Structure formats: structure tokens, C-alpha cells
Amino acid sequence: MNPIRRLVVACLIAGTAAAAQAVEAIALVRGLSHPWGLAFLPDFERDGRMLVTERDGRMRVVNVRGERGAPIAGLPPVDARGQGGLLDVVLHPQFERNRWVYWSYSEAGEGGNSTAVARGKLELDGLQARLAEVQVVFRQVPKVSSTAHFGSRLVFARDGRLFITLGDRFSRRHDAQSLANHLGKVVRVEADGRVPADNPFVGRAGARPEIWSLGHRNVQGAALHPVTGELWTHEHGPQGGDEVNPTEAGRNYGWPVITYGAEYVTGWKIGEGTAKAGMEQPVTHWVPSIAPSGMAFLTSDRYPGWKGDLFVGALRAQLLVRLKLDGRRVLSEERLLQDLGQRIRDVRQGPDGWLYLLTDSDDGQVLRLAP
Numbered sequence: 001m002n003p004i005r006r007l008v009v010a011c012l013i014a015g016t017a018a019a020a021q022a023v024e025a026i027a028l029v030r031g032l033s034h035p036w037g038l039a040f041l042p043d044f045e046r047d048g049r050m051l052v053t054e055r056d057g058r059m060r061v062v063n064v065r066g067e068r069g070a071p072i073a074g075l076p077p078v079d080a081r082g083q084g085g086l087l088d089v090v091l092h093p094q095f096e097r098n099r100w101v102y103w104s105y106s107e108a109g110e111g112g113n114s115t116a117v118a119r120g121k122l123e124l125d126g127l128q129a130r131l132a133e134v135q136v137v138f139r140q141v142p143k144v145s146s147t148a149h150f151g152s153r154l155v156f157a158r159d160g161r162l163f164i165t166l167g168d169r170f171s172r173r174h175d176a177q178s179l180a181n182h183l184g185k186v187v188r189v190e191a192d193g194r195v196p197a198d199n200p201f202v203g204r205a206g207a208r209p210e211i212w213s214l215g216h217r218n219v220q221g222a223a224l225h226p227v228t229g230e231l232w233t234h235e236h237g238p239q240g241g242d243e244v245n246p247t248e249a250g251r252n253y254g255w256p257v258i259t260y261g262a263e264y265v266t267g268w269k270i271g272e273g274t275a276k277a278g279m280e281q282p283v284t285h286w287v288p289s290i291a292p293s294g295m296a297f298l299t300s301d302r303y304p305g306w307k308g309d310l311f312v313g314a315l316r317a318q319l320l321v322r323l324k325l326d327g328r329r330v331l332s333e334e335r336l337l338q339d340l341g342q343r344i345r346d347v348r349q350g351p352d353g354w355l356y357l358l359t360d361s362d363d364g365q366v367l368r369l370a371p
Contacts (some may be wrong), residue, residue, distance in 0.1 A: 042115030046258035055085035135183025137193030200250030221295030237261035240287030291316035300353030313344030
């Protein structure tokens with residue numbers, strides 16, 4: 001590996017006696033155009049290969065030596081404008097057997113655009129690849145004339161169902177409280193797009209059966225809790241009110257009725273306040289907004305004192321947040337990489353136990369965090 005750039009930042013490791021610990025953010029790959037999602041291929045520990053999406057509509061195979069393959073052929077058209085484009089990417093849990101790769105993207109259509117999720121079978125030859133048998137497995141309804149708030153993270157649950165996080169499209173915030181659409185929702189589908197029979201709103205008149213939870217603004221971080229298997233998400237608030245939530249079936253997370261944020265420009269109050277019966281409270285929130293994106297629980301012993309912690313990337317604040325947890329309670333928060341000066345778009349734990357980050361810029365990078 002030939003690190004392109006190293007940044008050393010001091011941080012405190014929680015423990016019996018807190019001590020300064022140097023952390024290096026090592027640039028493995030650079031020259032990516034606003035990378036958004038990262039997935040590790042099964043041979044990662046041997047060959048260092050990963051899939052990376054670029055928001056303008058390209059997906060590539062890259063490796064830890066800084067090599068980049070040509071854009072992968074076979075993707076459907078992507079409406080890459082504003083916050084839209086090619087977004088998250090994940091492998092099917094049985095990828096080594098079935099070769100399915102899943103990705104989310106903004107799809108144009110009647111009425112505007114919306115988040116869609118497709119899958120295809122990956123055919124690999126070194127760093128070159130193509131996708132075959134491409135199928136769209138989910139489309140957000142309705143399509144909206146907007147270039148903002150698409151979501152969208154993809155997470156496979158332990159039972160093989162797929163969680164998809166969806167934004168409220170910015171101009172349709174009140175639809176986040178309606179079960180008649182997918183705006184401002186987390187949805188749950190089978191791997192082929194069918195609706196699971198035990199989804200919380202199946203059979204309810206007027207409700208979209210894919211819905212798992214409602215009352216979200218723009219969810220750009222999602223991960224399974226390593227002990228409980230619960231889905232945890234985080235979402236953008238407006239001026240403040242970014243939230244982290246364990247995201248349970250049928251629950252209402254409040255937007256825009258309750259929020260810790262305020263209107264842009266004016267600073268005026270939104271909704272009814274910060275709490276209301278029947279609506280969930282976050283385990284933590286940020287005021288002012290850090291603009292969170294990407295999230296991962298650390299399950300390895302690579303970083304002394306950090307096992308079990310939750311890591312959240314930040315775009316606006318340009319840093320990495322470490323949350324020390326006790327169950328669902330946040331014990332402390334630490335802000336890392338504040339001198340990096342980069343918008344952190346995605347955070348993943350690799351098969352080797354290290355944390356990997358994507359930076360959101362014209363010269364986007366894949367970073368590895370090493371003590």
C-alpha cells in the first residue's frame with residue numbers, strides 16, 4: 001500500500017486512565033467524484049477490492065493500492081442533479097453464491113424523480129466489471145420535482161430483508177406523516193422487492209405496505225446494532241435537530257411535528273415543539289447541525305477502548321463523531337478528524353476490522369483510520 005496522504009490527529013481513548021492516542025487517516029484511493037457508498041468484496045482481505053459509487057452515476061471497483069477500475073457497465077440511467085445521483089451500494093448476504101449487488105439512485109419519471117433501488121449480478125475481471133440481469137426492486141412513490149432529500153442507505157437485516165431509508169424530498173415535509181406515500185420513511189422489502197407479510201402496516205387501508213417507520217426528514221446513515229440486530233438510523237435536521245434513532249417497526253419519529261431544529265434563514269420554530277405523545281425521542285441529537293452521513297458500529301478490537309462504539313460521519317461539520325454507548329444511552333461524544341477539512345460521506349467497518357471513510361468532494365477519497 002502506498003498511502004497518498006496521512007493526517008495525524010490526537011484523540012482521547014475512553015478507559016480506566018484516558019490517554020492521548022494518535023490516529024492516522026490514511027488515503028488509500030483518491031480521484032473519485034463525490035463518492036457516496038462503499039462495499040467490501042469477499043476477497044477484500046486478500047486483494048483489497050471494494051465497490052465505490054460516485055454520485056454523478058458511476059460505480060467502480062477500487063483497491064487499497066489506489067487503483068481504480070473503469071466505470072462498471074450495466075447501470076440504469078441516473079438523474080444526477082443536486083443531492084441526487086448514484087447513492088448507496090451493498091452486497092446481498094449470499095453474494096458469493098448469487099452475485100447480487102444492490103444500489104440506490106435517483107430515478108427520473110413522470111412528476112419528477114424519486115429514490116429507486118436496483119440489483120444486478122456482478123461479473124468481475126480484476127478491477128473491471130459489469131452488471132447483468134439488472135432489475136429495479138423498489139421505487140419511492142410519488143416522484144417529486146426536487147433535487148434534495150433522497151435518503152438513502154441500504155442495510156440487510158439478519159433475516160435477509162432489505163431496509164431502505166428515504167428522504168422527505170424537502171418540499172414535501174408534511175408527507176412524512178402520511179402512510180399513503182414513501183416520503184420521509186424507512187421501508188423494508190424482501191431481497192427481490194416483495195413486501196414482507198409481517199411489515200407493520202400490511203393490510204391497513206390506504207397505507208403503503210413497504211413502510212417500516214415514518215416521520216423522518218432525510219436519513220443518510222443506517223446500521224444494524226451488532227448485539228441486538230436492531231436497525232439504527234440517523235437523519236438530517238434543518239438548522240439543528242440531526243438525530244440518531246433505534247428505528248423500530250411502526251414507530252413515528254416525529255418530523256415535522258416535533259424536531260430540535262429550526263427553519264433555515266428565519267430560525268423560526270417548526271411544528272409543535274420537541275416532544276409529543278406517540279412520537280419517538282432520539283438517543284442523541286445535534287444543535288447546530290453537523291449534517292450526518294454514514295454510520296457504523298465498531299465490533300473489532302483494532303482501536304483500544306472503542307469496541308461497541310458508534311461512529312457517524314459529518315458533512316457540514318467535516319469530522320467523525322464517536323459515540324460511547326450503554327445500550328441505547330449515549331454516555332459521551334468525541335469529535336475526531338477535525339483538522340482533516342473533509343466532508344465525511346460514509347463510514348464502514350471493513351472485514352479486517354479497520355474503519356473506512358469516504359470523503360465527499362471533486363477529489364473524493366477512500367480513507368482508512370489507523371491508530
